[in-house]
Amino acid sequence: MNIAAAVNENFANYSNYLIRSAMFVYALAFLAHLAEWVFGSRSKVAVQSAALAAETREAQEQDGGKAGTVAVKVVQRGGATTTLERPRPRIVPKVVTRASASDRGIADGPGAAGEDEKGDLYGRVAIAFTVLAWLLHFGGVLFRAISVQRPPWGNMYEFSTTFGMVAVGAYLVLLLMKKNVRWIGLFLTTSVLLDLGLATSVLYTSSDQLVPALHSYWLWIHVSCAIISGAIFYLAAVGTMLYLFRDRYETALAANREQNRRWADIMSRLPAAASLDKFAYRMNALVFPLWTFTIIAGAIWAQAAWGRYWGWDPKETWAFITWVAYACYLHARATAGWKGRKAAYLALIAFACFLFNYYGVNIFVTGKHSYAGV
Template sequence: MFVYALAFLAHLAEWVFGGRSRIAVQSAALVAEGAEGGDTGAADQKAQQVTVKTAGGGTVTLERPAVVTRASASDRGIADGPGAAGEDEQGDMYGRIAVSFTVLAWLLHAAGVVFRAASVQRAPWGNMYEFSTTFGAVAVGTYLLLLVLRKNVRWIGLFLTTSVLLDLGLATSVLYTNSEQLVPALHSYWLWIHVSCAIISGAIFYLAAVGTLLFLFRDHYEVAVTAGRASNGRWGDIMRRLPSAASLDKFAYRMNALVFPLWTFTIIAGAIWAQAAWGRYWGWDPKETWAFITWVAYACYLHARATAGWKGRKAAYLALIAFACFLFNYYGVNIFVSGKHSYAGV
């Protein structure tokens, strides 16, 4: 947690001091340029001239405006903010330090998960403490993997380290459980399969939720830019450093779509395990019910993205509702609701 705190401070410095460097001026110019392009739209496109023959054998030249296409409902032609990608000198220095600390913290974090597994001689996710620590390690590992693949995701770093610190703080202070063996029903290879898939799904759902939440802020900012009401203060500097609303929207959608099949398999694997442990595939246990509700919510989100009327903010709200269902399925059901999964409680 100490090393994660150092990474958090470095990411914070990247956003604060990076915004004061020349990148603030450059990104502001990019946003202004994009806003002008978004305001004019098809009116600024050169007309296309088409020559056709008339019935009398002559010709006539017709003009029609060029068709302007957008990748999504949130695409206003505004460029991504370059700051969060590490393209400014001062901010990039702090960003590299932050990523280095994040890598070191993740190595220590992953080692802690491995040592827990060694101490209990089983999969290290048999209770809420173990699930929380493993969940954080997978989320950070996914973020670092995206960086290795050269994806423009360094903007997640500040929010990720903040949430991981909260997650580990809650795990060690409230959810901590001594190393011990589990009830007989959990002694199965399905513990490795079912719960690991749930952890991976949740970690990627979380990264998508961060992108969705930032999309709402950036989209609101871009609306203000196109209307000539953009802020030039600290808030404006932060918003200019983010990717465009269209990029954030695309990132969140792709992450949710990528992991949705895995979440589907998680529910199926849980049903198979339930048959082996309790003699039935489905019994409407609270954990099973909320896992299914979460699946339905994400299925509705993905379906909504495929329809013309549910782009942009409407779909984003639905994605956040789906992630809230996932959080309640983990924290709410485990802590406040009794059921067959209660043995995996605090």
Template structure:
């Protein structure tokens, strides 16, 4: 958590210094005019004016030397042009200028270090209990945040423009780990016989991975709503506040955020479906019935229905934009209630695992 805290402050520095720099807006303008691919990082240098030549006389001969071109500030661009009107993607929280980008690279490096320590702690817990380290809410929470950070770093490794996720992700991880080590902490213990099954590795691990990726889709959807309102105001001729401009100019365009959220949710949905099926099979082995309308089963199904409605509306009704975004937020809220609300406030067959 200490290293995540350092990464949090580095991300803050990245956004603050990048937002103060006019180079960020220059980067967005260059992206809009020239277009670019979204496969990776690149740098452009502004052309330097030609310097006057220097004449050198030595002996009886004369030679002309060109003066070296003056160095110009580099503009860091990491995102392709947007599709909505003339509004391009912002630098994608990639620094805007070299100073801001430096803070961003420090933040990512600290996040990698924190992730390695985080993964080591989950492994240590597994060795301590001699089983899968997600048998209660404390273990689930630590594993959940670890997978979310791992997915984020995986996107970065694949050269995706997702640096904008870094600040909200690290903030959420700190809150999640703080809650885990205070309210949800549970000593290392063995599970009841019903949970001592290889399905613990399949069913619960899938639930963790799906939830972590659903979370990344949620972040993109929430930021999309802010960026969409900002773009709508700009296209209508309005003038957003300086704070909104300094922050939202650093995000990808609304269409890019919407596309990212949709692709993540669509890719994860089949795995969430299998998670529910795997849980039903495990319930048949442990309790002698595949479905018993247990609160956890019911809310897992409600979450599945909510995401199915979101994907169906996008595919058939043509719901793109704010309507679909509200459905996606509702679906993730169902997932959160299924995890926290059902486990803490509702009693069912899944309650024997304890907090």
């Protein structure tokens, strides 16, 4: 039998202060990442493509009205010379395609090329701020747990703050593994700021104990797995959305279609489409087994708490719908006709199901999970 412990208000207040401090430092990290994108160099892929295009234009201009021919001086016997013309070899600009960029492992993205000192400096400052913000964020989640002596994910406020912490933590782990993912930083700090802003304003719930049914070791297992899965799904969703934009940009580039200069400059700072697509697929494939276990763990907990494994509760139903959507995506990736953009759309639909399962079901739908509170 679990006996509810009293709430330590001091630690609860410390948690609130640390979360707000983390938001401030995340804002500094966001500004530093923004400066990296604005002042940093373009990616190697874009620089190579632009240089090759310029080389082609220069060669064409040098033809001087005799496009397609080149003068060749021939030395004849007796010292005489004559000039012949032969067709100029066609210069085909080598567009760095999605596959070639990925296969060669080109390190692209804002600041990742390491050739622009100013952009790289802003990027390093942004990472330093992100690490500091994450430490404050982690402290806020930890003090929240200490204040109630239970896992700090018993309601939407606690789930949201922990979710953001895990997402940033996963990003920092990828950086520690020397993965070229610094391009996520701008989008990650933006979304984490929105997540914490929503949590501290709309979803905030004071530290309190939970109903007896939630006092179970399955709270540690089931909900923590759901948080980790959602955080990785989020990183994959960012990669998928950027892939769709970058793929459209590369398609237009290959077709020599004129594009808006500002939009082209933004797109040129992203990794190649193939790199983004591979990143999103690997993240989704990596965490899908954990999401499967999350659903199984929830069913086992439901048997212990409610006397049945599955009852088609709204939360259970949408968790299963999310599972089916991601399963369809992974299957589509293995099907020749559904690779690329079609599979990417499926991945975004699956992540939208995850978001609805969290926000929509918790706020707008009544079910057995409703007693956890907002």
